[in-house]
Every structure is written in C-alpha cells, then in structure tokens.
Amino acid sequence: MVKRVLMIAYHFPPMHGSSGMQRTLRFARYLPDHGWEPIVLAPSPRAYQQTDSGQLADIPQQVRVHRAFALDTARHLTVMGRYPRVLALPDRWVSWWLGAVPAGWALIKKYKPDVIWSTYPIATAHLIGLSLHRLTGIPWVADFRDPMVQPDYPADPLTYRAFERVENKTVEHCSRAVFAYPVFSIPFNRERIR
Template identity: 45%
Template sequence: MTSKNNKRKTILMVAFHYPPCQSAGTHRTEKFAQYLTDFGWDVVVLTVQKNMFPQQTDKGYQEKAVHVERTGVFDAAKKLSIKGKYLGITCVPDRWWSWAFTAIPAGKKLIDDFKPDVIWSTYPISTSHYIAYKLHKQSGIPWIADYRDPLQCRYDPDATKYSGVSKYIEKLTIENCKKAVFTTGNARSLYQALYPEQAAEKFEVIENGYDEEKFSSLEQVKTNVSSVFTLLHSGDIYGLSRNPRNVMCSLALLKDENIINRENFKIVFRGVSDSTALVEMANELNISELVDVLPVISYRDSLIEMLNANALLLLQGELFNNQVPSKLYDYIRARKPVVANTPSNSATADIINTLDNAFSGIDIETLKAAIVSVIDLNAAKDQSSKVDITRFSRHTKSIELASLLDTVVS
C-alpha cells in the first residue's frame, strides 16, 4: 500500500513520548513513525530532548523518520517547586507546558524546510495538541489529533480542579482538527456526545496494538519456567480503578475449596510501585503464600515473562470503561489465556469477548470461575486459538492511519 498517485507525502508528528522514552505511550507514535515510511509517507518528528526521560529503552532504536527535532522543555513540577512542593496551577495544562515555547518556533522551521502535507499530534500531553494547533493555524496544514486516552477530567472526578485550561485546549483541538482519532469506540462515542455540533465522521477509531517485531525475536526465549501454575499481572496497580481485591477474594475462596495451594498455584504482580497495600490484602485474606510481588523489569523482559506465564491478568475498573490498557494487546500476542477484571460494558470487555480463551467479569464468583477455566485450559494443554489476531498488530493499525491520512490530504 502507498499513498494515492504514488507520490510520497510528508507528515509532521508532534509527540512528547518518543524513543528512547520507555513509557508505554511511546510505542504508538514509534510504530506509526516506522511503518508509515512503508506506505508512501516521509515522517518528521517534533519531540523533546532525550534527557527528559528518566526511564529509557535498554536497546538501541532504529530511527525510520527522515528527521527528528528535539527541543528543550522543563518539568514544572520540579522546576517551580519549593522544597519539593509545588502549586498545582503551575502544572496547567500539564507539567510540560514550557515545551510550547521551543516547539512552536522549531515546528515553523520544520514546516518551512520539509513542507509537510499533514500535522499529527497525540494526547495525553495537552501541550502537544496546543503546539499542533498553533502550527496548523499559522500554516493552514490539515491536522489530525490523536487521543490515546480521553481528557482526564472526562472520566476522573479527581481531575477537575484545573481542568479549565485542558478543556479549552480540547475545544480548540476538536473544533480545528480535520480528524480526531481515539483508541476505542467508547471514547469516540463519548466525544461525539461532548461535541454534537461537530460532524460524526470527524471522529475516528484506530486502536492500539502489539509489536510483532518485539515478540518474534523472543519466541524461543525461555526463563526458569515454574512448574506451578502462574497467573501474571504485568504492570502497576492503583486506587479503585485497578484494584485487585475481587481477584484476591476469589483466590481465597479457591484456596478454601482446596482447588489451589502454594504447590500448584501462584499469582505474580510484576512492577507494582507500592506493594504495601497488596501485601496487607494478601495477609488479610490468608493467601500470602500464593502471592508474589516483584519489582519493575525492562519492557523486553516483561514480554518474556508474559510468554512464560500460564495465564495473564488484567485489571481495568469502571473508571476506565472508555479505555483499553495497551498491555492487553501484548497479552493477546502472547497467546496466553486472559482473565480480565473489568465491567461487561467496558471497551476492554468488548475486545475480550472477541477472543478465544479469554474471560471477563467484575464480581468475585465470576472471577473465580474464570480462574478455574484458565487452570483447566492449562491442564488440558489446549490453548489453541482460532481468532486471527493480526488485526491487533501495530502494522495493521499503521495501515489504517495511512488510509486515513490519504483521505485527509487527497
């Protein structure tokens, strides 16, 4: 696939998170930038200096963009703090608002030098959209605004104190962009309802996905695979939105029924930033011997761990009904049974329902049954799937973006 009339075109991508940043949000921009070059597009990236990323990838990144411009920025939460404390208003709309002062003039020069056909920017850094808005208004170049998540104050009641500026930037974005792209149908519906005066076709969906390149090099990698059935949760847990309590209660019931014990089962929580509450919960429910809480590891090692687990656990509470955690796509590619603690009306459940060997639920009894199901699958040695998962790959999602770009600039 190439752009229409086979003439290469240029996209200017405005993205705070970009390699070598290790944030999960990096992968969407990274793979779009890589694969679009195969579909008739030259990619120019406007991002921040590398030293802004305390956690960086442990492997070298093969740059596919024709040019990457990195400009200065400071973290307002640190720069404007006094004795480690700062006023919330100094981080409005986000901690990185200073980026606009260097990125906008740099973006103007990139436009002069590379003459892009389209501008693309990505949230959850509102400043990225503001930069793209200014570049769009000054140049007239069509703009696609990518929302990896809805604006935080659209779903989190605790995120309303300084949401006025963020909502204003969102309004500028939706009114001025050619297309607004979301990662779930639920999020698209939310924004169609928030902006009914905008044409429904302005709002598009391009899901997140898995990176086949990262997995294909790991298929034969084996660690010390445990003989004990391992249910793995990869990544942090926090608050009411990703609370493992019902899962832990279901394990307590299974232990009481002598279905699981420390000789045949363990649940692993990998990369929990604050393990105290989790350990206390395990002690309270008398299942501490079934629970392992392990430190953060590299993204590559986390994929290896998924490939070696017996089943994978996802926590996605009601607060995030319009969102799908990006690691679900890694779970899908790992081709392991999945237990998702999520409401039936969530975007996450919508995907789970299309998969083989994947189970979702929110209450203790449903989760208990789901865990028994994945244990039985493992015992039967039957985890084969008839579902074509390639539709969830980053490569496929880049084809979707390339098609959308063609419609915008044709």
C-alpha cells in the same frame, strides 16, 4: 510522490517506561511503506523522568527526529517543594510548547509537510499542533487515543478545566480527530466532532 507528516509526540525514545511511545514508533516505521515521510518533533530528553538510550535503536534510520526545549515543571521548577500551578497547566510539560512551536515552524519551512499530527496523552502536544496549524493552515490530525476529559477525569478541577479547553479547541480546529474507541460511549459533545 512522497508526502510528509510532522509528528508531534512527547512519548518517544529515549523516554523509558511508557508503552505509549510504541504508537508513534510504529507510525514512524510503517508510514514510509504507504508513501509518507515522517518527521518527529519530540521534547528534549531532559523532560523525561527516565531515559533508555537502548531504545533509540528502535527509531527507523530514515526518520528525522528533532528535539525542542522542554522541562518537567515538577522536577525542574520546584522551589522548596513547590511550584506555581500555572506553570503546569494543562500538564507539567507545557514549557515544551515554548520550544516546539518555533522548532516546528522551522521544520515546516524546511520540509513543507502535507499534514501535522499530534498525539495525546500529553495535552501540550495538541497545543503545539493547534499553534502550528493556526500559523500555517496545514491540515492537522489530532490523535486523542482516549478523550481528554471524562466524567471523573481529571479529578483536579483546575486540570479538568484546562484539559477541557484544550480538547474543545483541538476538536474545533483539527481536520480529523482519532480515538482508540467509540467516543459516543461516554458523555461527549457530539457536535464538536467532524
């Protein structure tokens, strides 16, 4: 029996200029070979600084892709060269959360996925995963790639605290956390990892 996974990913075609989208594209391409049907929830293309429609051909035909409302605070909500910082925490795409949670809820009701998967480096993706997991109780895999906070990253204290909150909540509530390298090689609260 085929299982379904709701994949929450900011980096996805037609975004241009990010090697990060290859991770989600490869999962979407090869998961069906292992009995999983991927359903991708990505932001509206307007959230991307640059797009390339040629990369849409890289999306496997059997993969359902759904787009949710999203803005880039720095580009869309700037007035006279400034925007309120609260509208860009934990990142400039936090507005995606407003569109993706209802869209994700509708996808969950329609397709009944077995797992929710979200991927960083856009922290808002984990906020969406957290919200949908808490609403539904569906197991959630948080793909960090790298830890969100490190001793000197992010450099801005306000962003650091926002990332730290998202990281703590994610590790506390996710069913599994995936990292690209051993997290114990950097200072990290080991008790938070399952």
